[in-house]
Amino acid sequence: MSIVSQIKPLVAKALKELYNFEINEQDLIINTTKPEFEGDYTLVLFSFVKALKKTPEQIGKDLGDHLTAQHATIFYSYNVIKGFLNLVITNEYWVNFLQTNFLAAQFGIKISNGVKVIVEYSSPNTNKPLHLGHLRNNFLGWSVAEILKANGYEVFKTCVVNDRGIHICKSMVAWQLFANGETPQTTNSKGDHFVGDYYVKFDEEYKKQISHLMVKGVSKEEAEKQAPIMKKAQQMLLDWEADKPEVIELWRKMNQWVYEGFDITYKRIGTDFNKLYYESDTFIIGKKFVEEGLEKKVFFKKEDGSVWVDLTAEGLDEKLVLRKDGTSVYITQDLGLADEKYKDFHYDQSIYVIGDEQNYHMKVLKLMLQKLEKPYADGIYHLSYGMVDLPTGRMKSREGTVVDADDILDEMIKEAEKKTKDQGKTEGFTEAELEELYEMIGTGGLKFFLLRVDPKKRIIFNPEESVDLHGFTATHIQYTHARIKSILRKEKADPAYGIRDSGSETRNLELFSLEREMIILLEQFPTILEQAADEHNPSVVAIYIYSVAKTFNTFYAEHSVMNAESPDKKQLRLQLSEMTANVIAYAMHLLGIKVPERM
RNA sequence: GGUCCGGUAGCUCAGUUGAAUAGAGCAACUGCCUUCUAAGCAGUAGGUCACAGGUUUGAAUCCUGUCCGGAUCACCA
Numbered sequence: 001m002s003i004v005s006q007i008k009p010l011v012a013k014a015l016k017e018l019y020n021f022e023i024n025e026q027d028l029i030i031n032t033t034k035p036e037f038e039g040d041y042t043l044v045l046f047s048f049v050k051a052l053k054k055t056p057e058q059i060g061k062d063l064g065d066h067l068t069a070q071h072a073t074i075f076y077s078y079n080v081i082k083g084f085l086n087l088v089i090t091n092e093y094w095v096n097f098l099q100t101n102f103l104a105a106q107f108g109i110k111i112s113n114g115v116k117v118i119v120e121y122s123s124p125n126t127n128k129p130l131h132l133g134h135l136r137n138n139f140l141g142w143s144v145a146e147i148l149k150a151n152g153y154e155v156f157k158t159c160v161v162n163d164r165g166i167h168i169c170k171s172m173v174a175w176q177l178f179a180n181g182e183t184p185q186t187t188n189s190k191g192d193h194f195v196g197d198y199y200v201k202f203d204e205e206y207k208k209q210i211s212h213l214m215v216k217g218v219s220k221e222e223a224e225k226q227a228p229i230m231k232k233a234q235q236m237l238l239d240w241e242a243d244k245p246e247v248i249e250l251w252r253k254m255n256q257w258v259y260e261g262f263d264i265t266y267k268r269i270g271t272d273f274n275k276l277y278y279e280s281d282t283f284i285i286g287k288k289f290v291e292e293g294l295e296k297k298v299f300f301k302k303e304d305g306s307v308w309v310d311l312t313a314e315g316l317d318e319k320l321v322l323r324k325d326g327t328s329v330y331i332t333q334d335l336g337l338a339d340e341k342y343k344d345f346h347y348d349q350s351i352y353v354i355g356d357e358q359n360y361h362m363k364v365l366k367l368m369l370q371k372l373e374k375p376y377a378d379g380i381y382h383l384s385y386g387m388v389d390l391p392t393g394r395m396k397s398r399e400g401t402v403v404d405a406d407d408i409l410d411e412m413i414k415e416a417e418k419k420t421k422d423q424g425k426t427e428g429f430t431e432a433e434l435e436e437l438y439e440m441i442g443t444g445g446l447k448f449f450l451l452r453v454d455p456k457k458r459i460i461f462n463p464e465e466s467v468d469l470h471g472f473t474a475t476h477i478q479y480t481h482a483r484i485k486s487i488l489r490k491e492k493a494d495p496a497y498g499i500r501d502s503g504s505e506t507r508n509l510e511l512f513s514l515e516r517e518m519i520i521l522l523e524q525f526p527t528i529l530e531q532a533a534d535e536h537n538p539s540v541v542a543i544y545i546y547s548v549a550k551t552f553n554t555f556y557a558e559h560s561v562m563n564a565e566s567p568d569k570k571q572l573r574l575q576l577s578e579m580t581a582n583v584i585a586y587a588m589h590l591l592g593i594k595v596p597e598r599m
Numbered sequence: 600g601g602u603c604c605g606g607u608a609g610c611u612c613a614g615u616u617g618a619a620u621a622g623a624g625c626a627a628c629u630g631c632c633u634u635c636u637a638a639g640c641a642g643u644a645g646g647u648c649a650c651a652g653g654u655u656u657g658a659a660u661c662c663u664g665u666c667c668g669g670a671u672c673a674c675c676a
Contacts, residue, residue: 026616034619044618046656083656084619125676165676279676306674315602316672323674330676359603360671386604387669394669423638441638453612456604458669464625465611469638471624472612479638487635543613543623550623557631557640577635599638 002527003089003097004030004041006074011043014066019052032520038079039086040520046083056083091511094519095572101522102579106586108526110152117379118156118345119145121353122271125162126258127171128196130265130405131395132388132461133355136450138271139592140385141353143451143538146590151533156274156345160337163255164280169236171195172250173229174202184257190406192261195254200397205229265405269443270592275344277337283328286336289372290322298371309368319364334365335372342376349379351536356384356456383536386458388450403461413442415467416475425599437596441475444593448474451591452542472546474593477584480549481595484581487561489597491574509568514555518576521548525583529590538591545587552580 008025015021027047033039043063045056052059060080067087068075076090101107121141124130130138141157149155175198184194206229213223224230239247266272290307293299299309299321307322321332328336341350352362362382369377387394388403395402416438420426426434449466453459469475511519525544532540561577564570585595 029618031618037619042619046618049656082619162676167676304674317601320674325674327674329674333676355670356604357670358676361676363603384604389669419638425636425638457612458605460611462611468625473624473638475638476624479636483636483639490635539613546623553639554641556635557637560635562635598636 003074003093003523004527007041007043007087010067010071010074011063014063014070015048018062018066021048021052023048033086037081037084037086038088040089040516041087043085043087044083045085049083056080060085091509091516094511094516094523095509097523098519098572098575098579102575102582104579105582106150107522107579107583108529108586109150110526110529112154113152114154115152115349116154116156116345116347117148117349117351118158118341118347119148119351119353120158120160120341121145122266122273123160123162123354124262125167126195126255127167127199128397129190129192129261131397132403132405132408133395135269135405135408135446136385136388136459137353137355138266138269139447139450140383140455140538142271143541143591144351144353144383144536146592147529147532147538147541150529150590153349153533156347157272158275158277158341159273160277160279160282162279164240164251164283166233166237167199168251168255169233169240170202171199172247172254173233173236174198174205175254176250177205177229184260190261190264191257191259192265193404193406194261195258202229202233265409268409268439269405269447277340279333282337282340283333284336285340286328286332286334287322289332289335289339290328293321293368293372296372298368309371311364311367314367316360316364316367319368321368331361331365331368334361335368338365338369338376338380339374342374347376347379349381350376351381351383353383353385356386358382359384381536383455385455388459388461391460391462403463408463408466409443409446411463412446412467413438416441416445416469419469420599428598437599440594440596441469441478441599444474444478444588444595445469447591447593448477448542451538452546454539455537474588477545477549477588478593478595479599480552481581481584481588482597482599483556484552484577484584485597487577488574488581490562509572512559514551514558515572515576518548518551518555518580521551522576522579522583525587532590541587541590545584545591548580548583548587552577 007030008028011028011030012023012025015023029044029047031042031044033042045059045063049056049059057080060078060083063085064078064080064087068078072090074089074093075087077088079086119141121144122134122138124134145155145157175195178201179198184191187194206227209227209229210220210223213226214220218226236247240251290299293309294301294307299307301307302324304324305326306320306324308318308320310318312318319331320329321335322328338350341347354362359382362380362384366377366380366382369380389395390401390403392401417434420434420438420441429437446466449461450459452472528540528544532538555576559573561570561573564573588595
């Protein structure tokens with residue numbers, strides 16, 4: 001149990017005993033003490049001053065005396081400044097905490113809470129390769145899933161592959177027209193890029209045909225409809241839905257190319273799933289909801305046969321759920337998919353990692369399921385995240401300003417290699433170890449850059465800034481880890497190794513303020529982990545773990561571990577170092593980032 | 600126009616369940632490598648927390664209004 005959650009009931013009890021005053025523990029405000037004051041944690045007294053009809057100073061003194069007298073193993077001393085009661089926790093408490101936890105590889109992990117949650121993320125289209133925006137989605141989804149697991153949730157990762165629709169047909173048509181039978185194999189290219197190139201070719205040709213028609217005097221709107229290549233794509237979609245064998249065969253073949261490409265990228269960024277759903281399998285199953293909705297009078301039919309849901313009472317609009325020709329739309333498919341996922345997993349919560357341009361859509365989806373009285377409706381949560389923009393503005397595929405996922409990963413890794421070589425730090429590494437290190441720094445750097453920001457905020461992706469290896473970056477944290485590991489290696493090589501396994505006599509050691517600060521920070525990790533899960537927000541972990549690394553580096557510059565003032569101090573600092581390394585490694589793991597033993 | 604999100608240092612961001620003098624990084628400048636890895640540390644400088652009211656012992660944080668930026672409101676997905 002965290003120190004703060006131990007203090008709260010003690011304060012509540014003290015208030016009861018001193019003044020016969022009842023207070024809800026949740027109403028107690030306890031913060032870390034500001035560095036300019038003496039103390040570890042501070043109780044804000046203002047909130048109950050009025051009810052007690054005493055001065056804050058008096059209450060602070062009463063509480064301080066009571067707590068230090070009754071719980072001397074926790075509270076060492078106190079001071080009152082204005083309405084703040086600053087509490088100094090005993091060294092014994094902190095040292096004891098450190099000694100019981102410093103070897104835990106997964107300090108902060110919780111036991112199972114029995115809650116089942118599925119995280120749907122990544123969900124690519126099979127007509128083009130992944131770009132920077134997809135990477136944000138993948139990193140976020142993966143990390144949130146792991147953070148939830150660490151908090152005791154039973155988590156399943158799922159992915160919906162958008163493998164059908166007009167956009168796929170565009171790539172297919174362009175391939176038929178322009179490829180002359182070329183394949184990823186014959187052109188030695190990555191399958192998703194190969195297919196994506198034909199998607200671009202389609203658009204180029206489409207534009208050409210439109211302007212050609214417009215020269216002839218056709219209006220722009222008409223031209224967009226009449227362009228032969230577009231008609232071809234639309235026909236292909238009809239043929240696909242009619243199960244025309246040669247279309248299905250081509251579709252399978254091209255999708256397979258894309259999957260092979262995706263697999264390579266997924267593997268290098270660590271994306272994985274428990275189950276994949278293919279839209280081509282699931283796009284029909286939403287239709288049964290239309291019947292159900294009509295029966296329950298949640299939906300209504302218009303004269304032309306189209307089916308709608310009225311959400312005006314909820315401040316939204318009327319939404320279409322079935323076209324007049326009887327085909328389903330996007331939202332209908334999502335209804336079906338939600339149900340399918342519930343059958344598969346019986347989830348308590350279902351998290352959708354989807355960009356914020358779909359906030360409205362997701363709101364509608366949840367509302368509709370609630371109106372249909374589905375048991376899983378309330379558990380739906382849209383983890384909405386902002387676009388990744390470039391300093392020049394929004395990424396646009398048609399203007400060629402999209403940052404390709406594979407390209408940016410390569411670039412980051414290349415930069416890592418360059419910086420490492422510039423520093424002359426390649427000595428003692430094998431070629432394979434170096435490759436691994438560059439990968440760790442490059443990929444980790446990108447992950448950290450995209451995860452350190454609050455998901456709901458837009459990210460301005462400045463390429464120069466993203467390859468930075470100083471300051472608030474993954475590299476800084478990785479470097480701190482490597483530094484600690486270097487110390488620990490030396491210690492283990494020492495014949496006196498093992499001294500730190502004893503320790504009861506060190507509990508009353510004096511602590512320097514930096515040692516104290518480090519222990520206090522590490523003690524907060526489980527609380528941070530809870531917060532990150534509650535908020536579905538990996539940036540909480542990223543910001544925290546940076547402050548751990550930063551504080552450790554200050555400590556490292558100030559105090560020597562190996563040449564400490566006494567054997568007891570050395571032992572304490574080794575424990576502190578080891579615990580810091582463990583927390584760094586685990587926190588970074590939850591962000592999907594590996595940390596090196598040396599660099 | 601309706602709805603939602605954002606506006607904090609030159610830039611990128613923390614802090615937004617109200618609490619002490621608003622914090623980091625980058626960029627700039629000054630120091631620190633005969634002592635555990637200088638991808639580091641210490642320091643200087645940089646702020647009308649978009650603006651105006653209000654609530655409160657106390658507001659960057661809550662409420663109201665205004666301005667700016669973004670998303671969305673398809674028989675597209």
